[in-house]
Amino acid sequence: MDRRTFLALAGGVTAAGGLAGCTPLIGSPEEGKLMSFSLNQTTEHPSYAALNAWNVDLAQATSDRWGIDVYANATLGGQQEVVMLVGDGAVDMAVISGTALENLNGDYRTMNLPGVFDDIEHQVRVTNDLDIMGDLYSSLEESHGITVVGMFTQGARNVYTRAPVETPEDLAGTRIRVQESDVAIDMINAMGASATPMPYAEVYTALQSGILDGAENNEVSYVTQRHLEVARNYTHTAHQVGLDFIVVHTGLVRGMSEADARAFRESWLRASANHTRLWIEETEAAVATMLDEGVTILEPDRAPFVERLQAVAERYLTTDTSRALYARIREEA
Ligand code: GCU
Numbered sequence: 001m002d003r004r005t006f007l008a009l010a011g012g013v014t015a016a017g018g019l020a021g022c023t024p025l026i027g028s029p030e031e032g033k034l035m036s037f038s039l040n041q042t043t044e045h046p047s048y049a050a051l052n053a054w055n056v057d058l059a060q061a062t063s064d065r066w067g068i069d070v071y072a073n074a075t076l077g078g079q080q081e082v083v084m085l086v087g088d089g090a091v092d093m094a095v096i097s098g099t100a101l102e103n104l105n106g107d108y109r110t111m112n113l114p115g116v117f118d119d120i121e122h123q124v125r126v127t128n129d130l131d132i133m134g135d136l137y138s139s140l141e142e143s144h145g146i147t148v149v150g151m152f153t154q155g156a157r158n159v160y161t162r163a164p165v166e167t168p169e170d171l172a173g174t175r176i177r178v179q180e181s182d183v184a185i186d187m188i189n190a191m192g193a194s195a196t197p198m199p200y201a202e203v204y205t206a207l208q209s210g211i212l213d214g215a216e217n218n219e220v221s222y223v224t225q226r227h228l229e230v231a232r233n234y235t236h237t238a239h240q241v242g243l244d245f246i247v248v249h250t251g252l253v254r255g256m257s258e259a260d261a262r263a264f265r266e267s268w269l270r271a272s273a274n275h276t277r278l279w280i281e282e283t284e285a286a287v288a289t290m291l292d293e294g295v296t297i298l299e300p301d302r303a304p305f306v307e308r309l310q311a312v313a314e315r316y317l318t319t320d321t322s323r324a325l326y327a328r329i330r331e332e333a
Contacts, residue, residue: 013240032065032260035092035252038082040074040200042224046278047095047152047244048072054271061263066256068093078199080180087145089249095152098243099181104146105139110322110329112183114309117241118333120153124276126332127151127243128269136325141250152275154218154242155283159191163208164233166300168192168308172262174250177203177215183316187239188216190308200225207231219286220279228295235298237305 041047051070059067063179076082076091079100085091101108110116117123126132128150137148165171170194178184180197188195196212206212207230214231216239246268256264290297317323 004019032062032067033252034067035248036076037068037070038074038076038085038091038094039070039072040079040082040095041072041221043072045072045220045224046275046282050152050271050275050278051095053274054267056265057270058264065260066264074201078201080199080242083146083227083247086247086249088141089145089251091224091249092252093149093246093248095244096203096247097154098151098245099141099179099184101146101148101245101247102181102183103142105136107136107139107319107321107325108318109181109183110325111136112181112239112240113313113316113326114187114306116326116329117243119241120155120279122333123151123153123243124272126329127290128272129332132325132328132332135321143178145250146247146252147250149246149248150272151243151245153279154244154273155220155279156236156238157240157242157250158235159188159193159216159217159218159237159239160222160227160231160234162210162231163213164296165214165235166298168304174213175211177206177212181307183312185313186312187309189308190312191237191239191305192308203227204230206218218283219290220282223286223289228290228293232294233296233298234303235292235300237300238302239305239309249256 039047039051048070051068055070055252077085079094079096082091082094083096083100083104098108098112102112103254109256117126140146159165159171159176161176161299168191175196176187176188176193177198178195180199185195197204201298203212203215204225204227207215207227215227217227219234222234244318253261253264263317317326
């Protein structure tokens with residue numbers, strides 16, 4: 001396919017919109033596909049920019065056989081639905097928070113535990129090492145039709161609230177939104193609050209109406225989702241270095257020719273490095289926006305929070321696989 005045909009197809013798919021716009025296979029899988037890609041972030045989020053740059057790079061690396069067509073703002077659905085759609089092949093690829101895979105294979109909880117990663121550098125290095133991650137990344141292929149390609153960092157997640165919070169006692173009785181995951185619920189409860197699981201897209205309104213007293217996320221999400229308008233205190237608890245998995249329908253990667261599979265992997269590694277760079281820049285920009293827009297940023301003593309979180313990590317290391325994975329990741333710190 002020449003570049004013009006590829007772009008024309010891309011335009012057609014975007015114009016069709018929604019699920020009806022999911023791209024049909026262009027010939028056989030070996031010939032390539034413009035893959036529908038679901039993202040639950042706004043077009044200002046660095047993941048959107050990194051994915052669009054990946055599309056250009058992937059098309060070049062595969063002589064226009066493969067590309068990704070990014071649907072932002074959760075227009076293809078929330079992450080819990082989209083992960084199933086990727087398994088069915090109704091959506092080709094998606095960014096799925098680490099927590100969204102916990103229910104499919106409990107060993108994924110290891111990746112979301114407090115303390116598993118020291119920082120972004122440690123996280124990105126480990127998660128691109130297939131000697132460490134390969135078994136986990138392919139563990140859902142036979143059962144669910146989902147292959148994990150790698151991950152984008154979410155940076156450190158922090159608590160933000162309507163009233164200022166500096167200690168676990170300040171969190172007592174507050175309803176704090178968390179992702180729909182056991183680990184996320186336990187972490188926030190352990191920190192002293194009352195965890196309230198809820199899809200990402202519903203958080204702004206729930207904060208605005210007072211159903212929630214707060215939520216927890218990185219600075220970039222706090223700003224791009226405009227939560228800073230409705231929860232004006234941001235407390236650096238750094239209770240988790242979060243990650244987003246990039247998932248693809250297994251049938252698609254298995255259909256790639258060997259050369260395209262290699263080009264896909266290499267272009268993914270470039271996309272990952274680009275995302276990390278953008279992430280660091282955009283986190284700094286988000287902090288500047290928070291200060292400009294008068295958010296109160298609190299730097300509490302983290303020790304009482306860290307102490308309470310220790311037990312959460314221990315509680316989830318229940319299988320040989322999860323214990324071995326956790327130990328291996330810590331060795332790389
Ligand atoms: C971050 C993450 C998303 C996730 C969201 C959430 O923004 O990147 O993948 O959905 O947090 O808290 O739900």
